[in-house]
Amino acid sequence: xxxxxxxxxxxxxxxxxxxxxxxxxxxxxxxxxxxxxxxxxxxxxxxxxxxxxxxxxxxxxxxxxxxxxxxxxxxxxxxxxxxxxxxxxxxxxxxxxxxxxxxxxxxxxxxxxxxxxxxxxxxxxxxxxxxxxxxxxxxxxxxxxxxxxxxxxxxxxxxxxxxxxxxxxxxxxxxxxxxx
Numbered sequence: 001x002x003x004x005x006x007x008x009x010x011x012x013x014x015x016x017x018x019x020x021x022x023x024x025x026x027x028x029x030x031x032x033x034x035x036x037x038x039x040x041x042x043x044x045x046x047x048x049x050x051x052x053x054x055x056x057x058x059x060x061x062x063x064x065x066x067x068x069x070x071x072x073x074x075x076x077x078x079x080x081x082x083x084x085x086x087x088x089x090x091x092x093x094x095x096x097x098x099x100x101x102x103x104x105x106x107x108x109x110x111x112x113x114x115x116x117x118x119x120x121x122x123x124x125x126x127x128x129x130x131x132x133x134x135x136x137x138x139x140x141x142x143x144x145x146x147x148x149x150x151x152x153x154x155x156x157x158x159x160x161x162x163x164x165x166x167x168x169x170x171x172x173x174x175x176x177x178x179x180x
Contacts, residue, residue: 003028003032003115004032004113004115005113006023006115007023007113007114007115007118008111008112008113008114009021009047009049009111009112009114010110010111011049011051011056011089011110011111011112012110012111014049014051015051016051016052016053017050017051018048018049018050018051019048019049019051020046020047020048020049021046021047021048021049022044022045022046022047023044023045023046023047023114023118024042024043024044024045025041025042025043025044025045025064025118025122026041026042027039027040027041027042029115029118029119030119032115033119036119037068037123037126038066038067038068038122038123038126039067040066040067041064041065041066041067041081041122042064042065043062043063043064043065043066043081043118043122044062044063044064045060045061045062045118046060046061047059047060047061047114054090054091055088055089055090055091056088056089056112057086057087057088057089058086058087058088058089058112058114059084059085059086060083060084060085060086060087060117060118060121061083061084062081062082062083062084062118062121062122062125063081063082064080064081064122065078065079065080065081066078066079066081066122066126067079068126068130069130070130070131070132070142070143071129071130071131072131072132072140072142072147073132073142073143073146073147073150074143074146075132075142075143075146077132077133077141079126079127079130079133080133081122081125081126082125083121083122083124083125085101085121086101087101087102087103087117088101088102088103089102089103089104089105089112090102090103090104090105091104091105091106091107091109092104092106092107093106093107103117
């Protein structure tokens with residue numbers, strides 16, 4: 001059995017109206033996506049399928065956490081994630097440009113595979129800046145030793161800067177550039 005079938009919804013035979021589904025995502029889920037930003041995490045995904053005669057509408061709610069590497073101290077931490085979206089599922093032999101929240105399915109299909117969609121929305125829920133969340137005191141829980149080492153490597157003594165002499169030819173060229 002393919003791992004993706006666990007994230008399928010069979011819609012043929014369902015009556016018109018709302019139907020609720022729940023899915024669980026864990027670290028094994030992310031292993032199937034090459035080059036993934038996430039290796040570990042857990043999420044609960046609730047899908048409400050609204051079946052109509054001409055289309056399906058999916059209401060998706062994702063809530064959980066993923067493990068990321070902090071951009072500041074390089075330690076792993078758990079980033080909470082939360083996402084809510086709606087997707088329309090339309091039936092047809094060919095796809096049309098209807099927007100980004102529309103999936104086209106062949107009329108003879110009887111299920112929708114949501115694994116890729118879940119993965120993409122989990123990735124979209126991750127903030128661009130990966131830093132430890134603030135604790136109750138309002139401070140980030142970054143690795144203090146690593147931050148100290150970074151600070152030591154980033155600061156240059158004033159004496160070293162004075163010792164670096166600029167070639168006079170380059171200084172002359174820089175002055176010409178400033179005149180224009």
